[in-house]
Amino acid sequence: MKRNSVATASLILFASSAGAALAQQQQHDEAAQSSSIKSVLTTPSSMKVEHAHLHRELTEALASGGKTAEAAKNVEAVLMPHFAEEEAYAMPPLSLLETVARGRQPTEAQASEAIRMTDKLRANYDRMIAEHGEVTAALRQLAAAAREEKKPRQAEFAEALILHAQNEEQILYPAALVLGDYLKLKAASSHP
Ligand SMILES: [Fe+2]
Ligand SMILES: [Fe+2]
Secondary structure, eight states: HHHHHHHHHHHHHHHHHHHHHHHHHHHHHHHHTOOOOOOHHHHHHHHHHHHHHHHHHHHHHHHHHHHHHHHHHHHHHHHHHHHHHHIIISSSGGGGGHHHHTOOOOOHHHHHHHHHHHHHHHHHHHHHHHHHHHHHHHHHHHHHHHHTTHHHHHHHHHHHHHHHHHIIIIIIIIHHHHHHHHHHHHHHHHOO
């Protein structure tokens, strides 16, 4: 009897975590789908290159074998859909920052695209930050496995990626959101 109730509880737990994973996947798919149309904005090249560099280092960690590769697999599972979403709508609005900082006006098409994207970032803000928590936890395990297996390169990569996520939380996401608010104010003042 007791065994049955334990089995039922495990089943409920499994079903609810599978349901949560499915819901998260759907959110990623919807976000990527609505952003797949060609945009007038592109991710700033420095950020694209940084993501590509981190991706290459993750590929090396995956190929390095042992516990490091096992831990890298967990990082990959949470990181790849997250990177895709960032490049779809969190990073492209930042390509307007230099223009706005120099007091120049983006085109109407650029401004409305940036507002659409930053609204989407605002709607997904908490989830994106929660994903950084998941990525960071997986990276700490990767760093520990790499140190244990004497792979300093992979440990350094894990630490660099933790900093990358902090930089996004402290600077890049807020910059994109503030930019969106600024562009809305500008649009309201030019079309009262
Ligand atoms: Fe990123
Ligand atoms: Fe991120």
